Amino acid sequence: MIIIIRNEGTDMLFEKLETSTVNVMLDKFAVKELIEFERFCRDNALWDQMHECYTKDSTVTVSWYKGDGHGFVNASSKMKTVAPHKLNNTLVWLNDGKAAAVCMASIQTRKEINGVKMDLTSYVRLVYTIVKEDSHWKIASMEAIYEKDCLIPASPEDMKPNPNSRDSYANLSKVIGSDGYEIDQDLAGDDRPELREALLARVENWLVNSSTKM
DSSP: OOOOOOOTTOGGGGSOOOOOSHHHHHHHHHHHHHHHHHHHHHHTTOHHHHHTTEEEEEEEEETTEEEEHHHHHHHHHTOOSOOOEEEEEEEEEEETTEEEEEEEEEEEEEEEETTEEEEEEEEEEEEEEEEEETTEEEEEEEEEEEEEEEEEESSOGGGOOOTTSOGGGHHHHHHHHTTTOOOOSOSOBTTBHHHHHHHHHHHHHHHHOTTOOO
């Protein structure tokens, strides 16, 4: 059972959201886009762009870091563990040039422990304060409320994938391949950075060149 203790002065975060004007809608979208882009930068090592998401005096408090926002970006760039984020719903409350937001998310990490590939999934609610600076929204603080986590083998012992399968979709290859389908082993994936970057470059080229075909 989850018990939420509400203190005086915090009622605004529990009020029904109202999007009464186009400007409110646009500001809410901009805040949501900022949150998603900051996490996208974190997952794709876009460190310069990630710095731009934070105010100069921003703060971050998460499991492994507590300090200023730009220090968080620098520390993230040095991490050896890959931990991509999957974002779900994001709620945004506005008050003049300030915003508070709550983003439901999961953080996924694959790590070999005692010779076994394990998947760690942490479920969190990311809580943000965001301010408008010169018409641009920026993150003033980010903190996490931790809900639960789970640690499971990447593959059941009796369903080990073919050792020649790609790590990014080895289990998919095993399951779908068992139905007789031939699985392409040259698809874009994080385990083949050259294929991933080629795909992204092709899409970017299509976006900026009107005569280019995919």
